[in-house]
Amino acid sequence: MSPKESDPSCIPSSDLPPLSLTAAKTAETTCRCGVVALVGRPNVGKSSLVNALLGMKVAVVSPKPQTTRNAVRCIYNDDDSQIIFVDTPGLHPPRNKLGRFLAEEAENALRAADVVCWLVEAGDRKLWPEDMAVLRALQDLISPTLLLVNKTDLCDPGPAFELYARHRAFAGELAISTKKRRNLKELIALLLPLLPEGDPWYAPDILMDTTERFLASEIIRGWVLSSLQDEVPHCVAVEINEYKSPEDYPERRKLYIRASLIVETPGQKAIVIGAGGRKLKQIGQGARRELEVLTGWPVYLDLWVKLSPGWRQSEPVLRRLGYR
Numbered sequence: 661m662s663p664k665e666s667d668p669s670c671i672p673s674s675d676l677p678p679l680s681l682t683a684a685k686t687a688e689t690t691c692r693c694g695v696v697a698l699v700g701r702p703n704v705g706k707s708s709l710v711n712a713l714l715g716m717k718v719a720v721v722s723p724k725p726q727t728t729r730n731a732v733r734c735i736y737n738d739d740d741s742q743i744i745f746v747d748t749p750g751l752h753p754p755r756n757k758l759g760r761f762l763a764e765e766a767e768n769a770l771r772a773a774d775v776v777c778w779l780v781e782a783g784d785r786k787l788w789p790e791d792m793a794v795l796r797a798l799q800d801l802i803s804p805t806l807l808l809v810n811k812t813d814l815c816d817p818g819p820a821f822e823l824y825a826r827h828r829a830f831a832g833e834l835a836i837s838t839k840k841r842r843n844l845k846e847l848i849a850l851l852l853p854l855l856p857e858g859d860p861w862y863a864p865d866i867l868m869d870t871t872e873r874f875l876a877s878e879i880i881r882g883w884v885l886s887s888l889q890d891e892v893p894h895c896v897a898v899e900i901n902e903y904k905s906p907e908d909y910p911e912r913r914k915l916y917i918r919a920s921l922i923v924e925t926p927g928q929k930a931i932v933i934g935a936g937g938r939k940l941k942q943i944g945q946g947a948r949r950e951l952e953v954l955t956g957w958p959v960y961l962d963l964w965v966k967l968s969p970g971w972r973q974s975e976p977v978l979r980r981l982g983y984r
């Protein structure tokens with residue numbers, strides 16, 4: 661994780677060394693390549709695990725549940741093997757069409773994976789309703805499933821292992837802490853033999869299978885999440901309206917990004933803008949700094965707040981925003 665959870669601007673972070681590749685190796689010498697889906701209820705640390713494994717903040721992390729909205733492929737490279745981790749939205753009973761999209765994203769990722777990692781928390785002493793949703797989604801799955809008990813820096817994971825083992829058999833179990841980087845090499849060693857033999861799908865310098873526009877929208881959303889309280893961030897979507905990089909427009913000296921923060925009510929609009937525009941400025945400044953680190957260009961970020969009543973229930977708007 662980044663040194664300050666509330667400051668998503670720290671990429672790449674020197675506190676996040678990539679895992680030692682040689683240490684992650686097993687006796688295995690065959691090339692392996694496959695997809696590993698990370699599933700679990702919201703807030704258990706799926707995105708944090710991806711960031712810890714890749715040694716970079718590639719996925720949005722926040723203390724608020726339901727942070728991740730898209731199944732994003734993040735690529736981990738070993739000397740001769742590649743693991744494509746799919747970070748998924750936390751499974752929970754959907755309350756609107758956006759929620760249904762999130763559940764489908766996670767369930768589709770499960771079905772397409774060679775191995776599934778179910779993340780839970782060391783402090784779990786009973787199954788949450790969201791865990792039941794995960795159990796149901798795992799029911800007919802034939803791919804091997806590992807149980808990863810995260811946040812072991814906070815408490816003893818023993819009771820959580822017992823709890824989950826009562827409900828399902830696992831191909832392997834591991835206690836981890838993404839915060840303390842505990843047992844990450846062991847996780848890679850556990851995963852590699854379960855993946856199919858084959859050459860890497862992606863070039864070794866590719867960290868995520870996504871576009872710069874999507875990454876830009878996620879960085880802005882990360883700042884919305886860390887700058888706003890309570891339920892408001894969940895009502896906000898980010899839409900990139902214009903993305904003009906000096907790479908494609910050599911006459912430009914700055915990367916120009918025009919983005920809209922879509923909200924549902926005038927009240928939310930007022931909260932996002934803040935007194936004297938201070939909130940919006942805070943979001944914009946933080947996101948701009950992070951975008952500059954990511955792209956290597958000076959950035960002009962033109963941020964707007966737009967009203968779209970009930971966008972989380974609207975098929976056309978959800979489709980336009982990439983939630984389809």
Ligand SMILES: Nc1nc2c(ncn2[C@@H]2O[C@H](COP(=O)(O)OP(=O)(O)OP(=O)(O)O)[C@@H](O)[C@H]2O)c(=O)[nH]1
Pocket residue numbers: 661665700701702703704705706707708709720721722723724725726727728729748749750751810811812813814836837838839840
């Ligand atoms: N103490 C502790 N906190 C952790 C650990 N891993 C993650 N967290 C914290 O847990 C919170 C949720 O982390 P995320 O990675 O956003 O969780 P997620 O499962 O991706 O959540 P959704 O995207 O909402 O499904 C953040 O505040 C993290 O900093 C850990 O090993 N120990």
Ligand SMILES: [Mg+2]
Pocket residue numbers: 706707708720721727728747748749750
């Ligand atoms: Mg997440």
